[in-house]
Amino acid sequence: MTDTTSSSAPAEGRPPIQSFEQVLEKRESRVAEFDSTPKSPLRRLQHLLHANPTAVPAIVLALGVIGFSFIVGGRFLSSFNLSLIIQQVTIIGIIGIAQTLIVITAGIDLSVGAIMVLCSVVMGKLAVTLGVPAPLAFLAGLTVGGGCGAINGLLVTRLRLPPFIVTLGTWSIFFALNLWYSGSETLRSQDVAKAAPFLQVLGTPVDILGARFTYGSFFMLLLIAVVWYVLNRTALGRHIYAVGDDPAAAELSGIRTQRVLFKVYVAAGIVCALGAWALIGRIGSISPQAGQTANLDSITAVVIGGASLFGGRGSIVGTLIGALIVGVFRNGLALSGVDVLWQEFTVGILIIVAVALDQWIRKVSA
């Protein structure tokens, strides 16, 4: 509680008060009280969701799991099926990390899927076809991923082009390069296993209590932990949020916003290359036609996970939950015998509801 009629102001330092302000002497002297009790239950909910951005997706995920366990029963709830869902969301989970980073900066990256496939093709061709040691081929893939991200980043920060347009263009470019470099040929799983088992290592299964996980799932969790740490516990992470929130304010605060943006695009490219490694582990073979839906699926996961496309708001954990929600709904609907087209239909509704909720939550006022 602060007394603003103020003992700290010595008499000579105090300005003569304007006549119209004299009534203020009798005012309440507390300055910045924090009103912690919003009026209606709805407002309270709005504030709660505002303060906990992952609350909504977490609730939806819980409801989805509960709902499908009633509808489908034991088959859905079996540890094998649940671990299968986790396996299925691994790739989108990893690409979703890259997408989340970009979306927090108020951008969008349509090229993430293309970067991933290009990187997997580079790793495969070098290791399998050209006989380069697999770890070296892997590093080359990471470099290509970082390079693709750097191209996006340069176009966004130097030419100041909108990220949507930049990545729409590079999506086609990277995909074309991928077809050219691979010669549109698929490397068979057994060839990869013989020449470069290292590339498939993330597909190694681990059985725990009847549930089947792969190294890839743990790798995804590790990546999530690392990126969560960077976003929440380092200055760079705070700057990424600040740049997405209000670039002008961030610049005036002394943040080199263009440098932060560039780093984000490069990091996203590298994460996509790591996603390529997980992709090879998951499907075994290396195909230029793989991962076609990763672009839009990653955006779906990010949006359902509570990130705002206007930037400044979003979390890695939210994206993981978003990917899991999509996985649970697809799997549950499939087990219920619902046609694939209605699965798509449901995912579409989820996206629109998620964005509508975001708009509502953003309207929270002091």
Place this chain on the structure above:
Amino acid sequence: MSTLSHTQPAPPTALHTAAPVPVLAARGMVKRYGRVTAMDHADFDLYPGEILAVIGDNGAGKSSLIRALSGALVPDDGEILMDGQPVRFGSPLDAQKAGIETVHQSLALSPSLSIADNMFLGREIRRSGVMGSVFRMLDRPAMQKVARDKLTELGLMTVQSINQPVETLSGGQRQGVAVARAAAFGSRVVIMDEPTAALGVKESRRVLELILEVRRRGLPIVLISHNMPHVFEIADRIHIHRLGRRLCVIDPKAHTMSDAVAYMTGAKLPEEQLAA
């Protein structure tokens, strides 16, 4: 009556012991945007320990002047001096490093970040040891403590949570956070651009008290404002900007508000110019 000073600004009334070397000065600054001249050989002087108000009509070029002094704009020509030494500000970061803190009219806060994060935005404190140097880990407890101390020190607020996002604060509270940030980190000069423009009567009074509090700590302040009563109340000198340059500097005790408005709008010329 004649405390007008175009060529030789009067020393500040607040600190008579101060050396007459301006802490922050500008000479002949020019900025053109196509055919529009925002600054036309503008000069500026800020002396130690004073509150200098900068007033001018809309479009007089006040904002360009202030943006140049805070590093947000690079002038086409002219120079900025600190303690008589030429300096060059290529970005807001350069000005901050030189000890100049600015409270922008937009406040330059990130709405979704917390009060503590905002106060330390761009100058975060890292943990000591390996956690800080290798893992770049922020020292959140330390930053939260400093942020809370600074807000309390300025008599600013009773904060329930220093981790509350800034967007949940009222306009006055946000202003308080921005002022506290400037006061906490400004080691040489604090610039405030229309700090009371968006505030109610009660909150404006609070910000004026804050400005005096900052001066009491020995920091000179540049106050840009349209509010004549406020300007005449707390300024030691008033810099009147007109048509992209400094028209004159007046002593608020020797002039009336109508004089200032008349100079500012061109309805009347300062005596010195009439003589010239």
